[in-house]
Amino acid sequence: xxxxxxxxxxxxxxxxxxxxxxxxxxxxxxxxxxxxxxxxxxxxxxxxxxxxxxxxxxxxxxxxxxxxxxxxxxxxxxxxxxxxxxxxxxxxxxxxxxxxxxxxxxxxxxxxxxxxxxxxxxxxxxxxxxxxxxxxxxxxxxxxxxxxxxxxxxxxxxxxxxxxxxxxxxxx
Amino acid sequence: xxxxxxxxxxxxxxxxxxxxxxxxxxxxxxxxxxxxxxxxxxxxxxxxxxxxxxxxxxxxxxxxxxxxxxxxxxxxxxxxxxxxxxxxxxxxxxxxxxxxxxxxxxxxxxxxxxxxxxxxxxxxxxxxxxxxxxxxxxxxxxxxxxxxxxxxxxxxxxxxxxxxxxxxxxxxxxxxxxxxxxxxxxxxxxxxxxxxxxxxxxxxxxxxxxxxxxxxxxxxxxxxxxxxxxxxxxxxxxxxxxxxxxxxxxxxxxxxxxxxxxxxxxxxxxxxxxxxxxxxxxxxxxxxxxxxxxxxxxxxxxxxxxxxxxxxxxxxxxxxxxxxxxxxxxxxxxxxxxxxxxxxxxxxxxxxxxxxxxxxxxxxxxxxxxxxxxxxxxxxxxxxxxxxxxxxxxxxxxxxxxxxxxxxxxxxxxxxxxxxxxxxxxxxxxxxxxxxxxxxxxxxxxxxxxxxxxxxxx
Numbered sequence: 001x002x003x004x005x006x007x008x009x010x011x012x013x014x015x016x017x018x019x020x021x022x023x024x025x026x027x028x029x030x031x032x033x034x035x036x037x038x039x040x041x042x043x044x045x046x047x048x049x050x051x052x053x054x055x056x057x058x059x060x061x062x063x064x065x066x067x068x069x070x071x072x073x074x075x076x077x078x079x080x081x082x083x084x085x086x087x088x089x090x091x092x093x094x095x096x097x098x099x100x101x102x103x104x105x106x107x108x109x110x111x112x113x114x115x116x117x118x119x120x121x122x123x124x125x126x127x128x129x130x131x132x133x134x135x136x137x138x139x140x141x142x143x144x145x146x147x148x149x150x151x152x153x154x155x156x157x158x159x160x161x162x163x164x165x166x167x168x169x170x171x172x
Numbered sequence: 173x174x175x176x177x178x179x180x181x182x183x184x185x186x187x188x189x190x191x192x193x194x195x196x197x198x199x200x201x202x203x204x205x206x207x208x209x210x211x212x213x214x215x216x217x218x219x220x221x222x223x224x225x226x227x228x229x230x231x232x233x234x235x236x237x238x239x240x241x242x243x244x245x246x247x248x249x250x251x252x253x254x255x256x257x258x259x260x261x262x263x264x265x266x267x268x269x270x271x272x273x274x275x276x277x278x279x280x281x282x283x284x285x286x287x288x289x290x291x292x293x294x295x296x297x298x299x300x301x302x303x304x305x306x307x308x309x310x311x312x313x314x315x316x317x318x319x320x321x322x323x324x325x326x327x328x329x330x331x332x333x334x335x336x337x338x339x340x341x342x343x344x345x346x347x348x349x350x351x352x353x354x355x356x357x358x359x360x361x362x363x364x365x366x367x368x369x370x371x372x373x374x375x376x377x378x379x380x381x382x383x384x385x386x387x388x389x390x391x392x393x394x395x396x397x398x399x400x401x402x403x404x405x406x407x408x409x410x411x412x413x414x415x416x417x418x419x420x421x422x423x424x425x426x427x428x429x430x431x432x433x434x435x436x437x438x439x440x441x442x443x444x445x446x447x448x449x450x451x452x453x454x455x456x457x458x459x460x461x462x463x464x465x466x467x468x469x470x471x472x473x474x475x476x477x478x479x480x481x482x483x484x485x486x487x488x489x490x491x492x493x494x495x496x497x498x499x500x501x502x503x504x505x506x507x508x509x510x511x512x513x514x515x516x517x518x519x520x521x522x523x524x525x526x527x528x529x530x531x532x533x534x535x536x537x538x539x540x541x542x543x544x545x546x547x548x549x550x551x552x553x554x555x556x557x558x559x560x561x562x563x564x565x566x567x568x569x570x571x572x573x574x575x576x577x578x579x580x581x582x583x584x585x586x587x588x589x590x591x592x593x594x595x596x597x598x599x600x601x602x603x604x605x606x607x608x609x610x611x612x613x614x615x616x617x618x619x620x621x622x623x624x625x626x627x628x629x630x
Contacts, residue, residue: 013623034385037194037361038615039392047385052393058401072318076326084330094330097412101338104405108346108398112353115394119387121356122379132364134383135357137194137621161623 006031006144007153008129009162014042016160017139021046023156024143035130035140043139054114061110062103069099129168138163190461194615201358201609202365204457208604211456216600222593229586230305238308240583247566247578252306254558255588258441259299259595260340260413261434261554264406265442265474266292267347270354271402274395280470282613283462286358287453288446289351290606294598295445296344298591303336305587332415339412346405350398356381357391358607410438417561423504424565427492433485440478440524441554443471447547451540453603462609465538472537475550479528482557486525500570512577513564516556523553 011017017034021043024032034043073095081089115121134140143153157165191197233240243250266288273281304313316337318327327334360381363374381387414434417425447468454463493505508517527549536542568575580588602608 012621014620015622015624035383036385036388037383038357038612039388040620042620043385044389049385049389052390054390054393054397058394058397062401073329076318076320076329080325082328084328087330091330094335097335097408098329098338100408101335101342101405101412104401104408105342105345107401108349111394111397111401112349115353115390119384119390121381121387130382135361135364136198 005150006168008142008166009157010131010164011139011162018042018046020141020160029143031144033142035134057114058107058111062107065102065106066099069102073098197611197614201607201611204608219593219597222590223597225586226590226594229583233583242579242581246574246576249562250578251580251584251588252302254562256299256302257558258555259295261438261441262445263292263295264438267402267406268439271399274399280467283609286610287608290602292347293351294595298595332419335412339409343409355606358611361611410434422565423500436478436481440482443474444547444550451544469537472531476531483525507568508564516560520553520556520560523549
C-alpha cells in the first residue's frame with residue numbers, strides 16, 4: 001500500500017478494546033490486529049473469526065500416522081515372513097497398537113506444524129509494533145491504512161481513551 | 173467485588189479469590205524466576221550430587237557388566253523395571269491434569285497444570301533411561317529402533333516390548349510438545365520483563381510470540397487438539413506398559429484387568445507426586461495465593477478416588493486367583509501375602525489401601541502438611557506395588573527348580589535413589605526457567621477489567 005502507515009493503541013480495559021475494534025471494522029479498515037495477554041473470545045468475535053484451519057493439519061497428520069503404522073508393520077512382516085508365537089504373519093490386532101501410537105504422534109506433530117505455519121512462528125526478529133505490557137495486563141489494537149484514513153482511525157481510537165497511542169509499521 | 177464475581181465465587185469458579193489483576197499474576201509468578209533463595213540452591217545441590225551418583229552407578233555397571241545388579245535367573249526383571257513402571261506411572265497424572273481436566277473445563281487445574289506437565293516430561297525422561305540401564309549393553313540399545321538391520325530383519329511388531337518403545341517415545345514427544353507449546357505465551361511474558369542474557373534466552377524460546385489475535389486463535393485450537401490427542405494417548409501408554417506383563421503367561425501377570433488397574437495406579441501415584449512437588453514449590457516461591465486449599469482438596473479427592481480403584485483391583489486379583497481354581501495362580505497370590513516378599517506386599521497394601529482412607533476427612537484434605545505426608549506414603553506404596561508385581565511373580569513361577577530369591581544390589585539402589593535426584597534436578601531447573609504457573613490461563617479465569625465498572629466504582 002502506498003503511503004501506508006500504522007497506529008498502535010494500548011488500552012487498559014477490555015470493553016474499550018472491543019469497542020475500538022468494532023469502530024474500526026465499521027469504518028472499513030481491513031488490517032486490524034489485536035494484542036491480548038490471554039485468549040479473549042470477545043475480541044475474536046469482534047474481529048469476526050471462524051474455524052481455525054489447524055484442524056485440517058491435525059486430521060491429515062493423524063491419518064498419515066495411522067497409514068504409516070499399518071504400512072510399516074504389514075510391509076515389514078511380509079518383507080521377511082517369520083511365524084512368531086504361532087500368530088498369523090500379518091497380525092492386525094497387534095499392529096493396531098503401533099498404528100494408534102503413530103496416529104497420535106503424527107497428529108500432534110501435524111497440529112504443531114500447522115500452528116507454526118498459520119501463526120507465523122517462530123519469528124524471532126525484533127518487532128516495532130509491540131508493547132511489553134501486552135503480555136502483562138494491557139490490550140493493544142493495531143490498524144493499518146493510508147495517511148488520510150489513519151486520521152480517522154486515530155479519532156476512533158482516541159474515543160476509547162487509550163493509555164498510549166503511537167505510530168509504527170508492522171514488520172509482517 | 174461485583175455481582176458477576178460473587179456469582180462465580182458461589183459456584184466455585186473462582187479458584188484464587190486473593191488474586192485480582194493481571195499485572196499481579198505476572199509479578200507473582202515471574203518472581204519465581206528471579207529470586208531463587210537458599211532453599212532452592214540447597215535442593216539443587218542435593219539433586220546434582222544425586223545425578224552424579226546416578227551416572228556413577230550406571231557407569232560402574234557399564235564397566236563391570238550387568239552382573240553388578242542383583243538380576244539373575246529366575247528374576248531377570250528387578251528394580252530397574254520396577255522403577256521404569258513407577259516413573260511412567262508418575263508421568264500420567266500430569267497429562268490427566270493438563271489434558272483431560274482441560275477438556276472437562278475443570279476450574280482448579282489452571283494453577284497446577286504447568287508444574288504437573290513439567291513433572292510428566294521429566295518423569296518420562298527418567299523412565300526412558302531405565303530400559304537402557306536394564307538392557308545392560310547400552311551400545312546395543314539402538315536395536316530397539318525399527319530400522320532394517322544388515323540382514324533386513326525388522327523388530328517383531330507383535331511383541332509388547334516393541335509396542336512399548338512406540339508408546340513411550342510417542343508419549344515423550346507429545347507431552348514435551350504439549351508442555352512447551354502451552355508455555356510459549358508465558359515465556360513471552362517472562363521475556364517482556366527479563367533483562368540481559370535471560371532476555372536473549374527467552375526471546376529465542378518464546379519463538380517471537382506476541383499475543384496477537386490470530387496467534388491466540390490458532391493456538392487455542394491447536395491446544396484443544398493436542399489435549400484431545402493426549403487424552404487417549406495417556407490411557408494407552410500405561411495400558412501398553414501393563415501388557416509387557418499381561419501378555420506373558422507368568423502367574424500373577426497374565427490378567428485382563430492389568431490395563432485399567434495400571435492406569436488407575438498411575439494416576440494415583442502421579443497425583444501424589446504432584447502434591448509432593450507442589451507443596452515445597454508453593455512454599456519456596458510464595459505462591460500461596462495461587463495454590464489454595466481448594467486445589468489441594470481437589471487433588472486429594474482425585475487421590476482418594478483412584479486409591480479406591482487400586483484397592484478394588486488388588487482385591488479383585490486375589491479373588492480371581494482363588495476363583496480360577498488354578499493351583500499355580502492361587503499359590504502365586506498366597507505367596508504374595510505370606511511368601512518371601514510379604515513385607516513388600518504389606519507395605520503396598522498399607523500405603524495404597526489404608527493410608528488414603530484418611531483422605532475421607534475434610535480436615536485432613538485441607539491440611540497441607542498432612543497431605544504432604546500422605547502423598548509420600550503413596551509414592552512409597554506405589555513403588556512397592558510395582559516391585560511386588562515384578563519380583564514376586566518372577567521368583568516363584570511354575571517349576572520348583574526355577575524358584576529363587578532376588579536381592580537388589582547396591583548399584584541398583586544407587587541408581588534408584590539417583591533417578592529421584594535426576595528427576596528433581598530437572599524439576600528445579602524448570603521452576604527457575606519457565607513460569608511454574610500458567611500465567612495466561614490464570615488470566616482467563618480472572619474477571620476482565622472493564623471501563624464501565626471502573627467508572628461506576630468512582
